[in-house]
Structures are given as structure tokens and as C-alpha cells.
Amino acid sequence: MNTGIDVPQIQRFGALYIASARLRSMSKWRTIIAAVDIGNPLFYLIAVGIGIGVLVEQGSGTSGTSGIKYIAFIAPALLANTAITGIMDETVFPTIEGFKWRKLFFAQNATPITGRQIALGVYLAALCRAIFSVSVYYLLLLAFNVVDFGVSVLIIPIAILGGAAFGAVILYFAAKIEKDDQFFNILGRLILMPMFLFSGTFFPLTSMPIYLQPIGWVSPLWHATELGREAAFDYGIGNTLVLIHLVVLLTLVVVGLNLSMRQFERRLAK
Amino acid sequence: MSKPLISVRGLTKKFGDFTAVDGIDFDVAKGESFGLLGPNGAGKSTTMRILAATSTRTSGTVEILDKDPELFGPLVRAHLGVVPQQDNLDNELTVSENLFIYGRYFGLSKKFIKNKIEELLEFAQLEEKRDVKVEALSGGMKRRLTIARGLVSEPDILLLDEPTTGLDPQARHILWDRLFRLKEQGVTLVLTTHFMDEAEQLCDRLVVMDKGAIMAEGSPAGLIKQYSSKEVLEVRFGSDRNKEVAPQLATMCERMETLPDRLLMYTEDGEALLEKITHAGMHATTSLVRRSSLEDVFLRLTGRTLIE
Ligand SMILES: Nc1ncnc2c1ncn2[C@@H]1O[C@H](COP(=O)(O)OP(=O)(O)OP(=O)(O)O)[C@@H](O)[C@H]1O
Ligand SMILES: [Mg+2]
Numbered sequence: 001m002n003t004g005i006d007v008p009q010i011q012r013f014g015a016l017y018i019a020s021a022r023l024r025s026m027s028k029w030r031t032i033i034a035a036v037d038i039g040n041p042l043f044y045l046i047a048v049g050i051g052i053g054v055l056v057e058q059g060s061g062t063s064g065t066s067g068i069k070y071i072a073f074i075a076p077a078l079l080a081n082t083a084i085t086g087i088m089d090e091t092v093f094p095t096i097e098g099f100k101w102r103k104l105f106f107a108q109n110a111t112p113i114t115g116r117q118i119a120l121g122v123y124l125a126a127l128c129r130a131i132f133s134v135s136v137y138y139l140l141l142l143a144f145n146v147v148d149f150g151v152s153v154l155i156i157p158i159a160i161l162g163g164a165a166f167g168a169v170i171l172y173f174a175a176k177i178e179k180d181d182q183f184f185n186i187l188g189r190l191i192l193m194p195m196f197l198f199s200g201t202f203f204p205l206t207s208m209p210i211y212l213q214p215i216g217w218v219s220p221l222w223h224a225t226e227l228g229r230e231a232a233f234d235y236g237i238g239n240t241l242v243l244i245h246l247v248v249l250l251t252l253v254v255v256g257l258n259l260s261m262r263q264f265e266r267r268l269a270k
Numbered sequence: 271m272s273k274p275l276i277s278v279r280g281l282t283k284k285f286g287d288f289t290a291v292d293g294i295d296f297d298v299a300k301g302e303s304f305g306l307l308g309p310n311g312a313g314k315s316t317t318m319r320i321l322a323a324t325s326t327r328t329s330g331t332v333e334i335l336d337k338d339p340e341l342f343g344p345l346v347r348a349h350l351g352v353v354p355q356q357d358n359l360d361n362e363l364t365v366s367e368n369l370f371i372y373g374r375y376f377g378l379s380k381k382f383i384k385n386k387i388e389e390l391l392e393f394a395q396l397e398e399k400r401d402v403k404v405e406a407l408s409g410g411m412k413r414r415l416t417i418a419r420g421l422v423s424e425p426d427i428l429l430l431d432e433p434t435t436g437l438d439p440q441a442r443h444i445l446w447d448r449l450f451r452l453k454e455q456g457v458t459l460v461l462t463t464h465f466m467d468e469a470e471q472l473c474d475r476l477v478v479m480d481k482g483a484i485m486a487e488g489s490p491a492g493l494i495k496q497y498s499s500k501e502v503l504e505v506r507f508g509s510d511r512n513k514e515v516a517p518q519l520a521t522m523c524e525r526m527e528t529l530p531d532r533l534l535m536y537t538e539d540g541e542a543l544l545e546k547i548t549h550a551g552m553h554a555t556t557s558l559v560r561r562s563s564l565e566d567v568f569l570r571l572t573g574r575t576l577i578e
Contacts (some may be wrong), residue, residue: 002348002378002423002424004376004377004378004379005376005377006377007344007345007348009377010344010345010348010376010377014375016375017375017377018375020374021360021371021375024363024371025360025362025363028362029361050514069474070370102358102360102361103356103358104360105356106324106354106361107360107372107419108375110322110324110350110378111345111347111375111376112344112345112375112376112421113341113344113375114343114344129325185466196496239353265440266285266443268324268328269325269326270285270325
């Protein structure tokens with residue numbers, strides 16, 4: 001064997017090799033990623049801050065939104081949603097590509113790298129993307145005076161945790177996909193869109209009829225949004241709920257990631 | 271004899287109810303060049319993926335370097351170079367980036383890989399393409415790059431699944447030459463092919479596979495000797511006449527195969543046989559005398575041609 005090959009070292013750091021390869025691929029798209037990650041928040045902040053927010057506040061003042069400006073109320077949700085879509089882009093596409101379109105995972109798995117490490121590496125690189133997107137968004141929130149610099153910084157890790165929870169689960173489903181034709185339609189229209197609309201994003205979950213509220217309860221976006229609001233302004237949900245939200249999100253990360261790693265391993269071993 | 275590097279016993283692989291590999295046995299010795307020859311769907315790639323310590327088996331035992339690849343995947347794969355049937359390069363990256371990243375997956379140092387890349391670019395004749403994205407390469411260039419990539423870790427065993435499919439004749443011969451040199455350096459080669467000339471050129475020993483089973487095993491020359499005659503006379507009488515004359519011709523040689531477009535007559539002396547046929551008043555529209563090949567062995571064993 002080539003004496004430069006250190007198998008225990010690969011078993012420890014293999015996921016990082018995969019993540020760094022993923023980041024290298026992502027960097028080929030850096031212009032587009034930057035344009036999306038700056039453009040998207042800008043459109044929202046302008047449309048909601050100037051347009052919809054004014055309308056909402058004319059209608060009911062700030063009574064429905066804990067006494068704060070509408071844009072500040074939805075900002076933690078927008079941030080978490082950014083983390084979610086960013087992580088989704090960087091897990092779903094590479095995974096379907098890796099198994100089906102270009103079979104890159106099979107090439108990676110022909111080295112000492114394992115399927116579990118490939119799953120983890122893809123996930124870690126996606127988290128990096130989310131960290132970038134969310135940080136950019138936060139800076140824009142500061143620039144638009146939507147949040148004050150201080151404790152509100154916590155909405156960054158909270159949003160990323162929300163994305164991480166969603167990403168860990170979606171990674172599993174992406175690794176399950178054999179036929180990709182309808183997957184993106186279903187994902188976009190039947191999962192992401194309702195989640196975005198019904199997770200207490202634009203109005204508190206409790207203002208929806210009770211039969212719609214379970215959508216929020218299972219949605220990482222809602223849990224991250226509630227936590228984010230608690231960090232960003234005086235929301236007052238109390239410590240118990242904070243703990244529950246954290247536990248739900250962390251559980252999704254752990255369970256989702258374990259399922260994903262197992263699924264990667266199994267599918268590559270077929 | 272020393273212990274084989276690869277040892278396979280009763281290897282079976284099922285996909286649902288379908289048995290792709292059906293209880294095969296073989297050994298590969300160190301430094302040997304071993305081939306799996308067989309038609310489409312014979313189970314060659316399935317076997318190769320199991321040897322590559324990636325795919326799991328349904329039953330049987332496999333030992334590579336004394337280890338069960340299912341239990342010691344990463345450790346076994348550290349010794350292997352794998353060239354899959356289908357190129358799975360990263361199209362978005364350049365030629366040298368592809369080699370670099372792959373080397374990193376083996377945990378090799380950047381310095382080592384950088385030097386190795388120079389050597390491999392030369393090997394694959396891709397020096398001028400080093401900074402070109404893979405998507406801009408021709409099919410043959412991609413194939414050469416995939417083979418080069420399999421060598422980045424200086425493997426002890428190189429697994430090549432149809433290495434020369436898609437290469438032009440010149441590139442094929444160059445590749446054969448390179449593989450020969452690797453073999454001289456002590457690298458063990460396991461390859462699949464459905465080109466009999468490739469099997470004859472490259473393999474010390476091979477197995478003929480069909481429908482998941484091994485039909486025969488031996489050296490190319492040994493197999494030909496065992497399963498075919500020295501020479502083959504190929505005659506054509508036109509598609510309708512072929513059938514008409516076949517019964518009579520069959521009595522004139524050791525063995526005959528009737529293909530849709532021609533008749534293959536097995537004999538020790540092709541020219542003499544052709545003369546005999548002409549004497550008997552039958553005039554073939556075309557005729558050809560050639561040496562027996564693995565193709566004939568395959569036809570004999572399975573009743574089918576290797577390449578349809
Ligand atoms: N993942 C899979 N799921 C189901 N069936 C499979 C799978 N992979 C291979 N097969 C089947 O197993 C059989 C053997 O396939 P394999 O790819 O090993 O053949 P091969 O000898 O490499 O053929 P070829 O010369 O065409 O490459 C085929 O009938 C194929 O359809
Ligand atoms: Mg094959």
C-alpha cells in the first residue's frame with residue numbers, strides 16, 4: 001500500500017474531505033450564490049418593510065405582532081427560511097446528482113471514504129452555505145434598521161439550527177429518491193410553500209384555526225422562528241417553550257442525520 | 271504457491287428475485303492479470319463492485335488481502351484503484367482538480383498528489399488539458415482521465431471495468447502498453463471486457479462468464495486449445511443458401527456453428543477444408559481462414575456470440 005495513505009486519519013476526517021470538495025464545487029457558483037443571497041433579502045425587506053408592513057400596521061397597528069414593527073416581527077422567520085432554502089439547495093441537488101445524475105458518490109466511495117462520511121460531508125458543506133446566507137441577511141437587517149445589534153445576533157445560530165433540522169431530514173429523503181421527476185415539484189409546492197406560509201411566518205401561529213396549527217408544530221421553520229423572535233425582541237414565550245423548541249430542532253438534526261447516513265451507506269452498498 | 275491476493279468462493283448477488291451473480295469461485299494471485307470475459311448482463315460489473323469493497327454480496331465469501339471487504343471496506347479500498355464502467359468524474363472541475371480531489375480522499379498529502387498529477391497527466395496524455403473542465407473533454411479523454419484517477423493512490427490492485435470501451439484503436443494500444451508496464455511493476459490487474467483481443471493481450475488467466483455463472487477458466491491460449499480447433503474457416507453463401515448447404519458442410523469439419531450471416535467451420539487446416547468444399551462443387555461468396563479466438567470459445571460454451 002502507498003505509505004502516504006493513513007486509514008485511521010481518513011476515518012476521522014473523511015467527512016471534511018468531502019465537505020471541502022463540495023465547497024470547491026459551490027465556489028464555482030459563487031457569483032450566483034452571492035446574487036441570490038443578497039438579492040433575495042433585499043427584495044423582501046423592500047417589499048415588506050415599505051409595502052406590506054405599512055398596510056398591516058395601517059390595518060391593525062402592531063397589536064397582532066407583539067407591539068413591534070411588522071418587518072421586525074417576520075425577520076426571524078425570513079432568516080430561518082433563508083437557512084432552510086440554502087441548505088436544501090446544497091443537499092437535495094448534490095445528493096440526487098451524487099447518486100443518479102453523475103454518480104459522484106460512487107467515485108468517492110471507491111476510496112477509503114464511507115457512505116456515512118459522504119452524507120456528513122454534504123451536510124456540513126450545506127451548513128457552511130447557510131452560515132453565509134444567514135450572515136449576509138443579518139447584516140442587511142442591521143443596515144435596514146430592522147434589528148439592533150446586540151442579543152439579536154443570536155438569531156443567526158437559531159436560523160442555522162432551523163435550517164440544519166430541516167436539512168438533516170430532507171437529506172434522507174433526497175437519498176431515497178430513485179425517480180426524480182416529480183420530487184422537485186412536490187418538495188417546492190407541497191412542502192416548502194405550505195411550510196413557509198403556515199409556520200407563523202407572517203402572523204402568529206395561534207391566530208390560525210387550530211386544525212392548521214399542527215403544520216407549524218412539525219415545521220422546523222416555526223420552531224426556529226419562535227426562538228428567533230425570543231432572541232430578537234421582547235417576545236416572552238418563557239423558558240419552557242424555548243427549551244421545547246430547542247429540543248425539537250436538535251432531535252430533528254440527530255435523527256435526520258442518522259437516518260441520512262444510514263441511507264447513504266445502504267444505497268451505495270447495493 | 272503463496273496465498274492468493276483475492277479469493278472468491280460461492281459468490282452470489284441477488285437484486286430482489288433476480289440472481290445477477292450465481293455462486294462463482296476464483297482466485298487472483300499477486301502480480302497476475304486476471305480477466306472476466308462475458309457478454310452484456312453476465313454479471314461482470316456486479317462482481318467488480320463487490321471486489322471494489324463497495325457493493326455487498328448476498329452470500330458466499332470474498333477475501334481481498336486476507337480481509338473481508340464487507341467488514342474492512344475502508345482498509346481494503348486503501349489498496350485498490352477502481353476504474354468503473356461508467357465514468358463518474360466531476361464535470362464541473364478541471365482535469366487536475368479531479369485528480370487532486372480524488373487523491374485527497376485517500377488522505378494523501380498535497381505535495382505527493384501534486385507530483386503524482388504530473389505523472390498521471392503524462393500517462394493519460396492530457397498534459398494540455400490540465401486546466402480544462404472535464405465537461406469539455408471528449409469521451410476517450412474522459413476515459414483516460416478515469417483510468418489515471420484510479421492510479422492516483424498507487425494501488426496494489428487495479429480493478430478495470432471495460433477499460434477501453436470508447437477509446438480509439440491507437441489509444442487502446444497505448445493503454446494496453448501502460449497496463450502492461452503497471453503489471454511489470456507488480457500491480458495486480460483485474461479487468462472485465464467483452465473484447466476478446468483485449469482479453470488475449472492483457473490477461474494471464476481469465477474466466478468466461480455468462481448469466482452470472484463461470485463457464486470456463488484458463489489462460490487465453492489454454493481455453494482456445496481446450497474448447498476450439500486450431501483454425502476457423504468462415505464461409506458465406508448468401509443468407510438463404512447458408513441454411514441449405516449447412517447440413518452437408520457440417521459433415522466435413524470437426525464442428526460447425528451457424529450464424530445468421532455466416533457459417534463457422536472448425537478445423538485444423540482451414541485452407542485444405544476450403545479446397546475440399548470447392549471440390550464438392552460449393553462456391554462460397556466469401557471465405558476467410560483465421561486462427562481460433564476466445565470468441566469461438568465463447569460461442570462453443572454458450573451457443574451465442576460475445577458481441578451481438
Ligand atoms: N442495481 C441493480 N438492480 C437490479 N438489477 C441489476 C442492478 N445492477 C445490475 N443488475 C442486473 O444484473 C445483471 C448483471 O449486470 P452487470 O452490470 O453486472 O452486467 P455486466 O456483465 O457488467 O454487463 P455489461 O457488459 O453490459 O456491462 C443484469 O441483468 C442487470 O440488469
Ligand atoms: Mg458491466
